[in-house]
Amino acid sequence: MLEITDLHASVDDKAILKGLNLQIRPGEVHAIMGPNGSGKSTLSHVLAGRPGYEVRGSIQFNKRNLLDLVPEERAWAGLFLAFQYPVEIPGVSNANFMRSALNQVRCQRGLPVLEASDFLKLIREKAALVQLDPSFLSRPVNMGFSGGEKKRNEIFQMAMLDPKLAILDETDSGLDIDALRIVAEGVTKLRREDNSFLVITHYQRLLDHLKPDIVHVLIDGKIMRTGDYTLALELEEKGYDWLKAETV
Amino acid sequence: MSEDPTVPLPEMNDNSEEDVLLNRWAEQDYEFGFVSNIDQEIVPKGLNEEVIRWISARKEEPLWLLDWRLKAYRHWLNMTTPQWAHLEIPAIDFQNISYYAAPKAATKLNSLDELDPEIKSTYDKLGIPLEEQLILAGVAVDAVLDSVSVVTTYKEKLAEKGIIFCSFSEAVREHPELVKNHLGKVVPYTDNYYAALNSAVFSDGSFVYIPKGVRCPMELSTYFRINAAGTGQFERTLIVADDEAYVSYLEGCTAPKRDENQLHAAVVELVALNRSEIRYATVQNWYPGDANGIGGIYNFVTKRGLCQGISSKISWTQVETGSAITWKYPSVVLQGDCSTGEFYSVALAARAQQADTGTKMIHIGKDTTSRIVSKGISAGRGQNAYRGLVKVRESATNVRNYSQCDSLLMGDRCGAHTYPYFEINSPDAQVEHEATTSKIEEDLLYYCQQRGLSTEEAIALIVNGYAKEVLDKLPMEFAVEARKLLAISLEGSVG
Ligand SMILES: Nc1ncnc2c1ncn2[C@@H]1O[C@H](COP(=O)(O)OP(=O)(O)OP(=O)(O)O)[C@@H](O)[C@H]1O
Ligand SMILES: [Mg+2]
Numbered sequence: 001m002l003e004i005t006d007l008h009a010s011v012d013d014k015a016i017l018k019g020l021n022l023q024i025r026p027g028e029v030h031a032i033m034g035p036n037g038s039g040k041s042t043l044s045h046v047l048a049g050r051p052g053y054e055v056r057g058s059i060q061f062n063k064r065n066l067l068d069l070v071p072e073e074r075a076w077a078g079l080f081l082a083f084q085y086p087v088e089i090p091g092v093s094n095a096n097f098m099r100s101a102l103n104q105v106r107c108q109r110g111l112p113v114l115e116a117s118d119f120l121k122l123i124r125e126k127a128a129l130v131q132l133d134p135s136f137l138s139r140p141v142n143m144g145f146s147g148g149e150k151k152r153n154e155i156f157q158m159a160m161l162d163p164k165l166a167i168l169d170e171t172d173s174g175l176d177i178d179a180l181r182i183v184a185e186g187v188t189k190l191r192r193e194d195n196s197f198l199v200i201t202h203y204q205r206l207l208d209h210l211k212p213d214i215v216h217v218l219i220d221g222k223i224m225r226t227g228d229y230t231l232a233l234e235l236e237e238k239g240y241d242w243l244k245a246e247t248v
Numbered sequence: 249m250s251e252d253p254t255v256p257l258p259e260m261n262d263n264s265e266e267d268v269l270l271n272r273w274a275e276q277d278y279e280f281g282f283v284s285n286i287d288q289e290i291v292p293k294g295l296n297e298e299v300i301r302w303i304s305a306r307k308e309e310p311l312w313l314l315d316w317r318l319k320a321y322r323h324w325l326n327m328t329t330p331q332w333a334h335l336e337i338p339a340i341d342f343q344n345i346s347y348y349a350a351p352k353a354a355t356k357l358n359s360l361d362e363l364d365p366e367i368k369s370t371y372d373k374l375g376i377p378l379e380e381q382l383i384l385a386g387v388a389v390d391a392v393l394d395s396v397s398v399v400t401t402y403k404e405k406l407a408e409k410g411i412i413f414c415s416f417s418e419a420v421r422e423h424p425e426l427v428k429n430h431l432g433k434v435v436p437y438t439d440n441y442y443a444a445l446n447s448a449v450f451s452d453g454s455f456v457y458i459p460k461g462v463r464c465p466m467e468l469s470t471y472f473r474i475n476a477a478g479t480g481q482f483e484r485t486l487i488v489a490d491d492e493a494y495v496s497y498l499e500g501c502t503a504p505k506r507d508e509n510q511l512h513a514a515v516v517e518l519v520a521l522n523r524s525e526i527r528y529a530t531v532q533n534w535y536p537g538d539a540n541g542i543g544g545i546y547n548f549v550t551k552r553g554l555c556q557g558i559s560s561k562i563s564w565t566q567v568e569t570g571s572a573i574t575w576k577y578p579s580v581v582l583q584g585d586c587s588t589g590e591f592y593s594v595a596l597a598a599r600a601q602q603a604d605t606g607t608k609m610i611h612i613g614k615d616t617t618s619r620i621v622s623k624g625i626s627a628g629r630g631q632n633a634y635r636g637l638v639k640v641r642e643s644a645t646n647v648r649n650y651s652q653c654d655s656l657l658m659g660d661r662c663g664a665h666t667y668p669y670f671e672i673n674s675p676d677a678q679v680e681h682e683a684t685t686s687k688i689e690e691d692l693l694y695y696c697q698q699r700g701l702s703t704e705e706a707i708a709l710i711v712n713g714y715a716k717e718v719l720d721k722l723p724m725e726f727a728v729e730a731r732k733l734l735a736i737s738l739e740g741s742v743g
Contacts, residue, residue, distance in 0.1 A: 050694050071697035080698075087695035091713030097699070100709055105700035140713065157699065 001026050001196050002047075002165055007057035009039075009046045009221075016042045018221035020057075024165065029197045031207055031232060034218035035240050040200045041084050043218070044169045048081040049074050062164065075101075076108035078164030082154035082171050084200075089141035094153065095123060097141045098160050105161055126159040130186040147174035155183050159190060166190075167198045172206040184209030204236045217243055291348040297321065300448055303348050307417050307451070310424060313431075320437035320447030327441045333575055333604035334633035334665050337546070338509070345480045345511060347449045402466070412457040413468055416484055419455035426457055430488055434517040434554045434581070442513040442575075443550040446482045450515070453483035458493035458524070467723055469498040480511040487517070489524035491557065496527040498726055509537075509572060514549045522557030522584070527565070529722050530578075531730050534570035536737075539628065541600030544572025551578035555587035555613075563590040564607065565721040567730040569737045572601060577635065579608035582616035582644075589618040592718040594730070596737050597630030597662065606636035606667075611644040611677070620651040623715045626662035627738060633665040640677045647677040655685040656714055658707070658738070708735035 002024040009017040016039045024030055034040055046053055049071035059066040066074060089097060102122075103113045114122065127134055130152050142150050151171050158166050168187070172180055184206060187197065199210060207215070207229065215231040217224045217240070224243050225231065291299060300321055304314040329337070406413050412423060419427050437447035454470045470485065489495055512534060518526050528551075537544025547570075553562035564578035574597075580589025591607035609618035618638065626632040634653045655664035666683050688710055696706035712719065712731050719727050 048694075048698050051690065071694060072700055072702050075698055075700035083695065083698075087689075087692050089692065089696070089710065089713055091716035092709055097696075097709070100705060101696075101699040101701055104702070104705065108700070161699065 003060040031212040080163035084169040086150040095137040324444035410459040416453040442548040450484040456487040464495040491522040516551040518553035520560035525561040529565040537572040547571035558584040561588040568595040574603040585613040594715040596625040597632040598627040604633040608637040611640040627658040635667040637669040
C-alpha cells in the first residue's frame, strides 16, 4: 500500500524529516507516537502533498510515485488526511462540500456520480456512524465547531470519501471520553482487508480502542523504534527520554 | 436627490505590468459571445435633436415625452462625464454610437408564433424561457433585444390581477398617465451625465405596475441583450408598487463578444408606496472584454428606488460578473417613515475589468433602516471599488444602518478599494460599518484539494461561500446561474 524510503523534508532549510522509512500493507493499522515537534504532522502533510516542503526520498503508494501527484490526485488515489487543525470554510455547508468532493472523487475513480437521493442516504448513514448530529451537515464546514466537533467532522468526511489509506493526525486530541469511543468505533467499522490507517497520537486511550498492528516512535525526524502494541504501553509508562537517550 | 459622492479620490494604483505571459489568467471563452443574424433597423450614428425626434416619432410618442427628451438632451449638452470614480474610462465618442437598433420584424407581436425564429433562437441560446408552457417555472419574461422589447410573456395571466408588465413603449401608449406621473421622479434627467443621456435617447425597457394589495404571483424578469454592432443600449425601467403590493423582479444581461466597446447606459426607477415591497435582482453578464482589456461593455447605470410610502421596502440584489467597466450605485431614498432599504452585491473584476459600484442610502423618514452587504472579488488585473454613501437627514430620527464591505483578492495584480461616505445629520442615528479584505488562504485551498477538489473547483466553492449571503437573496434559478457565472469568470485562476 505505502512504502516510504529515506524520506527527507525541510522547510526554509530547516530539516524536519531526516531519512524516514515506513511500510504499510493493506488492512493494517499503524500508530505513530513521538514527542512534540518530532515531525509527525510534517510527515502527514508531505504524504498529502501540502506545498512548501522541500522533499527528497521516495514514496510509493499503490504502485504510484506519490511525490509526482498534486494533492487532489493523491486524494483521488485514495489518500485521506484527518487534519490536526481542520480548516474552516465560510459559507460552504458541510453537505455541499462533501457533495462536491465526493462527486469529484467518484468521477476520478470511475464511479458514477450519486443521485441526490442516494447522496442524502449516504451522508445520513455516515453521519450516524460517527454520531454527528445532522444539524452539522447544513452548517458551514468547521465554522464555529468546537475542537472535538471538528475532529469528529474529519472522521465523518473520511467515512464519506472511503479512502484506501487514512492518516489521522491527533484526531483523539480534544475529543471527550465518549466521543473518543464513538470515533474509534467508527474507524473500526470502516476497517477492511483492503484499506489501512496511519494513526498519529500521543495517548494510549485511542490505541486501546483501535488495537494497532504496529506502533512506531518518531523522534527528530526518524523512526526510532517499531514494535507491536506493547510498545505503546511501554511509552505510556516510561515516556520518550529513554529512547532519546538511546539515540545519542 | 441628485447627489453624487464627489469626493476627491486617491490616485489610481499603478498597475503597469503589461506582460501578458505573466498574466495568470487564461482567457476564458465568453459563453454568450455569439452574434445573431437578425434583420436590423439601425439609425445612423450620431446624436442631435433630429435623432431624438426620429426615435420619438418612430415610437409614436406623445408630445410631452418628446419635450422631456429634448430637455434632457439640452441639459446633457452642458454636462461633463463624472470623474470621481476609481475607473480609467477611455474617452467615449458619443457621435460614433447608433442610438437605436431594432429587429425589423418586431413591430407588434400578438403571439409568440410571430416572433422571428432567429430572435427566438437567440433567447433559446441564452436559456430564457419564452415558451408559454414554462409558465410552470413561474417566471414572466420581457426580453429586450438592442433597443426594443421583443416579447412579453404571460401578460394575460398577470392582467387578471390588474398587474401591468409590458415594454416601456407600450406603457407610454397604453398607460400614459402612470408613466407621466412617475417618469423621472426618482432619477431626474438632471441627476447625472448618463441618466441625462438615457433620458434623451432611451428606446425601450420594461414597465411594471402592481395595483393596491396585489402580491405578484410570479417572478417578473427582463432579459437584456445587445446584439447590433456600433450601437449603445439605453433602456429604461420603471416599477411602481402601489399600497400593500409586492413584486420580485429579475434582470439578466448578455452581449456578443466584440473588439469594440459598447455603451450601456440604463436607468431604473422604483417607486414603493405604503407598506409595499419591491425586490430587484440583477445578474449582469455583459461581455467583459478579453484579458488585455480589448472590447467589452461599458455599463454605466443609474438605479434608484424611492420608498415613498410608510413601511415600504426596496431591496436591490446584484451579481456583477460582466462588463469591461461598471459604474453603478443602486440606491434607496427612504422617504416614508419606517421604510427599509437593502443592497446586496457581489461584484467581480477579473481579467482587465474595472468596477466602481456600491449604493446610496438616503434616510429622510423617521425610523428608517438600511442594510448594505457588499462582496467584492478582484482577480487577474481587475480593479474593484466599493463606494457607498449613507446619508441621514436631520428629519430622520431613530435611523439604523448596517454596512458590511468585504473584499477578496486573488493574486497580486488586482486591486480592491473601499470608499464609504457618511453624512449623518441626526444625532440618534445608529450607523455601523465593517470592512474586511482577505485572500484565499493557501491552507484553505490545500484542505479542499486534500478532499479531492481541483484548484478551480476549490476556488469556485470558496468564492461561492464568500458570496453566499448575497447569493441567498436571489430566487433559486438565478442563484444557480449566478454561482455558475462566478465559477466560470474565475476559471484559469491560481490561488
Ligand atoms: N512551516 C514551518 N516553518 C518552520 N518550522 C516548521 C514549519 N512546519 C513545521 N516546522 C517545525 O518542524 C518541527 C516538526 O513539526 P510538526 O508539526 O511536524 O511536529 P509534530 O510531531 O506534529 O508535533 P506535535 O506533537 O506538537 O503535533 C517543529 O519544530 C516545527 O516547529
Ligand atoms: Mg502534529
